[in-house]
Amino acid sequence: MEEIISETLKPLLELMHIPFTRIDVEAQEDNQYRINIEAPDPKDLIGYHGGTLYAIQHLLKILLSKKIDQAFSINLDIDNYRKRQEENVINITEQKIDQIRKDSTSRKLPPMSPYFRRVVHLYLAQPEFEDITTYSEGTGDHRAVVISMV
Numbered sequence: 001m002e003e004i005i006s007e008t009l010k011p012l013l014e015l016m017h018i019p020f021t022r023i024d025v026e027a028q029e030d031n032q033y034r035i036n037i038e039a040p041d042p043k044d045l046i047g048y049h050g051g052t053l054y055a056i057q058h059l060l061k062i063l064l065s066k067k068i069d070q071a072f073s074i075n076l077d078i079d080n081y082r083k084r085q086e087e088n089v090i091n092i093t094e095q096k097i098d099q100i101r102k103d104s105t106s107r108k109l110p111p112m113s114p115y116f117r118r119v120v121h122l123y124l125a126q127p128e129f130e131d132i133t134t135y136s137e138g139t140g141d142h143r144a145v146v147i148s149m150v
Contacts, residue, residue, distance in 0.1 A: 001031075004064065004068065005064065005074070008064055009060055012060060018045055021040060022037070030073075031070065032072070033075070035076045036077045042079040045078040053077075086119050089109075093120050093124065096109060097124075097132060106149075108137075108146050111141060112143075112145070117136055120134065120145045121134050130150070132148070132150065
């Protein structure tokens with residue numbers, strides 16, 4: 001699968017005339033694959049607020065689904081941009097958790113994409129956060145995670 005992903009992504013990037021130096025594909029659990037592209041000018045691949053990154057990921061998923069007859073999930077990253085964002089979201093979440101545990105009041109995180117809301121929900125589903133509950137509220141670009149004590 002890793003080879004199929006690389007062999008599909010390389011020509012896509014070449015057709016887009018986007019230079020890259022390396023593609024790493026890492027298999028994770030449950031047919032999930034994390035793909036990191038290293039590039040001399042990552043901002044061209046990332047785009048405004050990750051828009052280009054998400055578009056390339058979407059195109060890649062479509063192309064792969066035509067080649068692979070099984071369920072899979074891909075997570076495209078450019079020079080670990082998304083990974084750094086995930087770490088930042090987790091750091092903000094941990095700060096909110098500390099505040100919530102001190103004063104038992106709910107806290108709302110800033111609005112974020114469905115992907116990052118899912119990162120927060122999954123992170124807080126770990127056993128060390130059994131005293132914490134989460135839900136999302138709002139619509140569209142204003143949808144945010146609310147964290148509170150159980």
